[in-house]
Amino acid sequence: MHQHFQVARAHGMLTVRDGLVPGHDPWDRLSAAREADVQGIWDLSHYHRNFDPIHTAQIAAEAALGISGHERLWLCPVNEPSLYPRLSGMRSHEAAGMAITMARVARDHHPNIGILTNDPITGVGDRQFEATDAIVSAVDVDVIGVNYYPHTARTALSKVLVKTWRRYRKPVMVSETSWHDGHPVHHHRHPGFHKGHWWRHVHEEVEIARRQGVNVVGVCWYPIVDCPPWHTPRARRRWSHGLIRSDMSVDPALAAELFA
Template identity: 25%
Template sequence: MAGYECSTHRRADGRRLDMLAATRHDRWAEQDYNRLADLGIRCARDGLRWHLIEQQPGRYDWSSFLPMLRAAQRCDVQVVWDLCHYGYPDDLDIWRPAFVERFARFSGAVARLMREEGIETAFYSPINEISFWSWAGGDVGYFNPTARQRGMELKHQLVRASIAAIEAIREVTPAARFVQCDPLINVRSLSRRAEDIEAAEAYRLSQFEAWDLLTGRSWPGLGGREEYLDIVGVNFYPHNQWFLHGNRIEPGSADYRPLVGMLSEVHQRYRRPLLLSETGAEDTARVPWLHYIGEQLALAVERGIPIAGMCWYPFLDYPGWDDDRYCPTGVFGYADSEGSRASFHPLTLAMKSLQARFASSVATVQMP
């Protein structure tokens, strides 16, 4: 899968980011989708920009979205659409019930639009990375709502909103599918003190909190039920393993946990189809990382873990969130004035090889 960076949050300094505009994918979506065929890719992750669509409560301007949706249809690309990728309209207070209500109405409106455009079985990621957003926006003030020590409160609110969105969409199109994406992490303790080991393990287990809330396994008063967890999206990057209060755990270290073991744990816990919904690396690390991911996915398939696919993210080079630095993470680079993008040839070759390897072995996604 191709993953198009679609973050729209406000940084702590108040600046609104719009990664679809920054990479010009919003302008050149059809050219970008067309390039996927040569790589054997027929599926992507992409996003709607809620803050542009609903600038006034209840009034929807689809002009930022319809060209992308129709481009995907013309190119025969199945898209998992992010409905809220960290960003929301400026007039909303995320802590209030109105946030949940507005997001549900917006999501229902998206489903009606999809139906009008002839799409009955749409795929959605309602709220991207509930756990990461709760930490970044609720615990450390990195981006909106720039709170501190309110992470669990924000997590509960985002779960409520996700549930409300699923209900609103299923009222319109009962066959809709949902991918709930969150990071896979591994946290270890450098010390042998029991309290440090326990703290590291508690941090590691926190990766399951959002999924447990959605299923109602914890805090059932939020409204969670097993049916709200459809496809489990796991996001995994080279920096997703670290020592508690310490540095990153590097691949090859005795403390580094193989991805296949992490995937197995998630599968055993939820028994849902798994999508590696984000993975990638930067610059010269891209091809070695893809080789590692391929080997780990091959082991997962051999062990009967239902892997529905792998999404390289971001698929286009992009300007960094914090400082606009050039981030060469993509299969393709920046667009020129005609929408052409140079490819990173070693990665395209590696990706074609991976596609051929897994052509007949990925899981068919079924309803749980």
């Protein structure tokens, strides 16, 4: 993590998304971010069955207090709550309820919590927003996250951001986007693209939305590190969708756009 944070910071990234999920030592991870002088937005549950969400939120909040005092602790309680139940074996509305519980517990144990929601919002129909609606109606959410990838997008990103802003009137973030060099749908929809082209395209769409009054507060390239395929996490091979490769080199096309 120390090396990854240093590479991210060297490319102008002062805020990162990472995890404090069960099985990870929150003290080590929070300390690594602090030593690298980057701000973390921390997932508390990411596609696994969290058997003790209250304890997860409590230890994350208490560890942050011990390491950084009353500095703001940014949390994303549940990653993609509309998909989370299907992938973790929960009932359909249980993930949103878990997110609400963890947000409340974290705020009970830390005086300065920021809450990010994030969900795949790839169109503008009402069903896209059901999980986010449930969380926003129960918790004071600070930023609404939109996860948007080339292979699932159904509507232009700028239109999605405008719709999200008008629905909630809260700051909006592109909380996940990336380009996978080996993904056939990416290349079919955007012939000739590479990671740098996609980064530029996303920022052009963000600027269109901003000109229409949307308060877009950030764009997160996710993941920043090439990682094994989701369905075979112990595989030695890596998907090419990050900035940082397994040998710690960087993708030249994305690196060039980050410095542009």
